[in-house]
Amino acid sequence: MRIGVISYPGSLDDRDAQRAVKLAGGTPVPLWHADDDLKKVDAVVLPGGFSYGDYLRCGAIAAKAPATKEVIKLAEQGLPVLGICNGFQVLVESHLLPGGLIRNEKQHFVCRDQRLRVENNSTAWTNLFEKDEEITIPLKNGEGGYIAHEETLKMLEAENRVVFRYLDVNPNGSMNDIAGLTNSRGNVVGLMPHPEHAVEPGFGPDTEIATRSGIDGLKFFQSALKALVNN
Amino acid sequence: MPKIIVEIMPKQDLLDPQGKAVANALHRSGHDEIAAVRIGKRIELHFDREVTDKDIENAKDQAANFLSNDVIEDVVAVTVEN
Numbered sequence: 001m002r003i004g005v006i007s008y009p010g011s012l013d014d015r016d017a018q019r020a021v022k023l024a025g026g027t028p029v030p031l032w033h034a035d036d037d038l039k040k041v042d043a044v045v046l047p048g049g050f051s052y053g054d055y056l057r058c059g060a061i062a063a064k065a066p067a068t069k070e071v072i073k074l075a076e077q078g079l080p081v082l083g084i085c086n087g088f089q090v091l092v093e094s095h096l097l098p099g100g101l102i103r104n105e106k107q108h109f110v111c112r113d114q115r116l117r118v119e120n121n122s123t124a125w126t127n128l129f130e131k132d133e134e135i136t137i138p139l140k141n142g143e144g145g146y147i148a149h150e151e152t153l154k155m156l157e158a159e160n161r162v163v164f165r166y167l168d169v170n171p172n173g174s175m176n177d178i179a180g181l182t183n184s185r186g187n188v189v190g191l192m193p194h195p196e197h198a199v200e201p202g203f204g205p206d207t208e209i210a211t212r213s214g215i216d217g218l219k220f221f222q223s224a225l226k227a228l229v230n231n
Numbered sequence: 232m233p234k235i236i237v238e239i240m241p242k243q244d245l246l247d248p249q250g251k252a253v254a255n256a257l258h259r260s261g262h263d264e265i266a267a268v269r270i271g272k273r274i275e276l277h278f279d280r281e282v283t284d285k286d287i288e289n290a291k292d293q294a295a296n297f298l299s300n301d302v303i304e305d306v307v308a309v310t311v312e313n
Contacts, residue, residue: 057300100302107248
């Protein structure tokens with residue numbers, strides 16, 4: 001199973017996402033923002049970072065990149081797409097997910113190991129989690145405050161499209177403690193925290209068992225591989 | 232140079248952290264008469280020729296769909312300087 005990772009100018013976590021795909025048992029395929037050839041990958045990850053220097057608005061210019069336009073087209077046909085942090089911002093700017101992300105409520109960049117609840121385990125990227133499973137993965141953002149119109153929020157809640165909710169603290173002032181969302185089909189998922197930084201013992205968040213041993217992010221990528229096998 | 236000027240502001244009901252920080256600084260320097268500050272964007276589209284009605288139409292379209300995000304911002308003015 002081949003999972004593409006798009007590199008934009010200013011992407012930071014593309015290599016980590018590729019490594020996560022590999023550790024989950026898939027084949028990572030590097031993709032380039034200016035190239036509309038997605039190399040027939042089975043799924044796509046839009047990585048974290050600061051695409052195009054966050055110019056205009058976070059994710060706004062990346063949403064117009066040739067590779068992203070192709071992702072939008074294929075996502076509407078069911079291609080599994082995961083947007084992490086800046087990738088989530090690209091997904092909302094592309095209108096694959098509703099709402100927007102604004103500067104953190106307290107204006108500071110926040111970097112912490114973040115506890116989340118997985119509220120929807122029927123998406124392409126969360127099918128290996130238990131419903132309401134609590135996980136910890138790193139979070140690092142300056143513009144992660146999720147906002148949407150009241151009707152949109154009601155619709156997201158009613159349709160069970162809030163996939164991840166912040167636990168303990170709401171780090172950025174997101175409405176309804178929303179950390180991540182899916183589209184109505186469940187193939188597109190976007191979230192602010194970083195699953196690709198919690199895939200390998202020794203490099204993840206601290207757990208009760210040992211420091212840096214958290215690998216809760218691995219299931220995101222394993223879920224996608226499972227979803228692809230079942231298709 | 233002929234240009235179209237697009238002005239964008241954060242939505243009224245949204246917190247504008249930049250504006251708030253600047254307002255605090257103004258208050259610290261004694262300007263208590265300033266009740267609040269809000270900060271937006273001015274985007275200039277430059278042309279090598281006269282701006283046409285079609286250009287303005289295109290600019291309005293881009294202002295609504297790309298230069299601003301209607302979830303968080305409002306386009307408050309699209310004006311021409313020929």
